[in-house]
Amino acid sequence: MSISKNYTLKKIKSLLRILTRQLGVKSLQDKEITSIINYNLLDLAALLNGAQNPFYQDKAVLGDAATFHSAVIATGAYTNSTKTVTDAGHGFTSADVGRRVVLTDSLIAILGISTITSVPTTGTFIIANAMGSDIAQLNYSVLSRQSTSSLDLSALKISKIIKLVDATNGEVAPAGDSDFEKLVDFDEYSESVCYNHVGESLELFKGSDVTSWGTLTLHYYRTPNLLSADTDYVDLKDDYIGLLIDKCKLVVYEIAKQAAPQDLSNSVLLKTKELIQSTANQVASVEQRANK
Numbered sequence: 001m002s003i004s005k006n007y008t009l010k011k012i013k014s015l016l017r018i019l020t021r022q023l024g025v026k027s028l029q030d031k032e033i034t035s036i037i038n039y040n041l042l043d044l045a046a047l048l049n050g051a052q053n054p055f056y057q058d059k060a061v062l063g064d065a066a067t068f069h070s071a072v073i074a075t076g077a078y079t080n081s082t083k084t085v086t087d088a089g090h091g092f093t094s095a096d097v098g099r100r101v102v103l104t105d106s107l108i109a110i111l112g113i114s115t116i117t118s119v120p121t122t123g124t125f126i127i128a129n130a131m132g133s134d135i136a137q138l139n140y141s142v143l144s145r146q147s148t149s150s151l152d153l154s155a156l157k158i159s160k161i162i163k164l165v166d167a168t169n170g171e172v173a174p175a176g177d178s179d180f181e182k183l184v185d186f187d188e189y190s191e192s193v194c195y196n197h198v199g200e201s202l203e204l205f206k207g208s209d210v211t212s213w214g215t216l217t218l219h220y221y222r223t224p225n226l227l228s229a230d231t232d233y234v235d236l237k238d239d240y241i242g243l244l245i246d247k248c249k250l251v252v253y254e255i256a257k258q259a260a261p262q263d264l265s266n267s268v269l270l271k272t273k274e275l276i277q278s279t280a281n282q283v284a285s286v287e288q289r290a291n292k
Contacts (some may be wrong), residue, residue, distance in 0.1 A: 002225055002233040003055055006050065007241050010230035016248055023256040033248075038226045040247040041236060047275045048240070049159050049221035055237050056159065059174055060152045062216040064204070078103070078135040082115075085138065088123040092116065092142075101127055102141040111135070116142075151216070154200040160221045161197055168214025169193045172204075180205060243271050 013033050020028050049056055076087030078264040085101075096116055103111040114127040172193045175183065180196035183189045183205045190207040198201075206213060224235035236244060246268045253260040 002235040004234040004241065006238055007234045007236075008230065008236065009034065009037065009232045011229040012234065012241075012245060012248070013230070015245055016252060019249055019252050020256075023252065023258060025252065025256045028255060030254070031033050034227055034249050036248050037234075037244070040244055040251070041234065042227070043247070044226040044236060044240060044244055044275075047157065047272070047279060048237075049279075053105050054221070055217070055219045057162070058222045059217055059219045060156055062153075062164075062218050076138050076140070078131060078138045078225045080130050080132060080134050083117075083127050084124050085127060085140065086124050087140075090119075090123070090125055092119045092125055094119055095143070097126075100143045102143065103127075103131060103135075104139045104141075105135060126183050149204055151202045151204065152200065153202060153218075156218070156220070157223045158220045159223045162219040162221065164195050164202070165219070166193055166214045167217070168212065169210060172216070175205070183207075243268065243275075246271075272280065 013030065016033055016036075020026075020033075045056060076085050076090070078085050097118060099116050101114050101116060103114065105111055111131050112129060114129040114131075116125050117128050118126045120126065146244075161174075164174075166172050170193075172195050173196040173197050177196060177198075180194065180203060183192070183194060189205070190209040192205070192207045193210060193213075194205040195202045196205075202218075204213070227234065234241060234244070246264060247266060250260050250268060
């Protein structure tokens with residue numbers, strides 16, 4: 001859901017169109033104007049993702065619900081002796097090895113849950129567990145990989161992680177690459193739970209004295225929803241729409257190869273500096289919120 005209550009993409013584009021006509025810029029297309037707006041929206045959101053301006057703060061329960069890939073429902077056959085599923089249209093590659101498979105019969109009764117171990121051909125794939133007998137008409141659903149050592153974040157629009165909380169073990173401590181790799185070597189971390197953010201995944205560490213993971217909830221700042229349709233509301237608090245428009249105007253002046261008015265440039269520079277300073281002053285508030 002977008003944040004602004006009053007400004008749509010159409011309104012912003014209309015204001016910028018007035019400037020393009022004044023500057024005689026006739027070649028700028030609607031999609032280009034939308035791209036300019038989205039670029040500056042992302043730029044502002046990055047500055048606003050601080051404790052004082054938690055407009056983009058969100059949270060998600062990590063696990064199957066967060067890592068679920070679009071389920072592939074298909075019909076094929078199963079050969080128990082080789083643990084092979086035959087389906088000419090499965091569309092899997094070696095990159096799908098490790099994903100889980102829920103197997104059902106023609107009546108949609110669950111036969112078992114297994115994982116893909118190999119994809120030898122475009123019409124077959126092998127699973128890890130034997131189901132007990134051949135199945136002439138097999139239905140299956142393919143889910144995400146299951147892992148106790150990492151979690152997939154690709155479904156989330158993460159700008160910055162605030163904290164990771166485990167319902168059983170409490171807050172999960174962040175650890176950098178080098179520290180994370182060494183945790184297993186130290187007895188001091190036998191009762192600890194830690195994570196390392198790598199690309200679109202979280203690597204997890206559970207000490208040897210920690211029984212199991214509980215429900216993991218990730219608190220984070222998201223990236224804004226980008227604009228595409230004229231009726232889309234801008235994903236930015238109305239207080240900052242003026243700054244967004246002014247930043248876009250500077251780009252239009254640059255495209256027109258004309259100097260922007262000094263008061264416009266000064267205003268954008270001053271407001272941006274104030275925004276950066278305001279966010280920087282709230283680092284302590286971020287940490288305080290994370291400890292609640």
